Amino acid sequence: MKMTPWNKTITLLVLLLVSYNCRAQDSLKQQKRLKPLIIASAGAYTISMIGLNHLWYSDYEREGFHFFNDNNEWNQVDKFGHFYSAFHLTSGGDRILHWAGVGSEKSILWSSLASTLVMTSIEVFDGFSAEYGASYGDAIANTAGTLFYFGQQKLWNEIRIQPKFSFRTTHYPDLRPELLGSNLSEQILKDYNGQTYWFSVNLSKFIKKPFPKWLNIAAGYGTTDMIYADKDQNIEMGFNPRRRYFLSIDFDLSEYQSHSKVVNTLIYFVNMIHLPAPALEMRDDELKFHFFY
Incomplete structure (x- = not known):
């Protein structure tokens, strides 16, 4: 790999x-x-x-x-x-x-x-x-x-559209731990089934009203049902690799700064992550709503 x-x-x-x-x-x-x-x-x-x-x-x-x-x-x-x-x-x-x-x-x-x-x-x-x-x-x-x-x-x-990352655990590493990770820290890096990458748009930067500064809209992308890198190999082994598309709200924490440099640094790093929020997922022709994703 x-x-x-x-x-x-x-x-x-x-x-x-x-x-x-x-x-x-x-x-x-x-x-x-x-x-x-x-x-x-x-x-x-x-x-x-x-x-x-x-x-x-x-x-x-x-x-x-x-x-x-x-x-x-x-x-x-x-x-x-x-x-x-x-x-x-x-x-x-x-x-x-x-x-x-x-x-x-x-x-x-x-x-x-x-x-x-x-x-x-x-x-x-x-x-x-x-x-x-x-x-x-x-x-x-x-x-x-x-x-x-x-x-x-x-x-x-300024930055109006920020790439963000989120991760959720899946069962796929149990099938190939040497490739997808044998523990949580490895899985965050290696299990692409659990990774989602987002483009988070700060609406208030484009439309001043009525959107609050901290409210973003985010489009996400991921995949599922893959334990091999190659799509055809997954299909041959009985898996159904699919792309996943998301639409979700997001939060721009950078709009709020404190007098503490430590807190501001923490905000900077947390703002690289898409925090759990309601999301609409499209997988093939199927739509699914998540209360928190």
């Missing part, structure tokens, strides 16, 4: 890339924060890449760089994971550069480039591994996630 997008980004939220012009600014905040941030980010990136190479790729033979077409696997839920990871990696980098005193234009640009470099680095590792292979579908999803953040900031100077 290829490395999941969550595995690819879990230790890589901050990266090195800040331009010479950014470093040359002489604000007091930057003097205190930017240089340590660059050093820490460079060290974290280097250590992460060395550790990733040792822990994940060292057991497999190396070969010439090659691609592997996995675009038909898991009903493309894994591609939504790449999109989601790249978006939030860019968002996190932008916030950290802001904290370090980098101006808005530069922080958006360099966080986008940093996100692209981080995600592309992993695809390069995959490309030289005999077990995997670089995926152009993953690369496209990574780039799209970064551009989705960059584009909104350039167009609206």
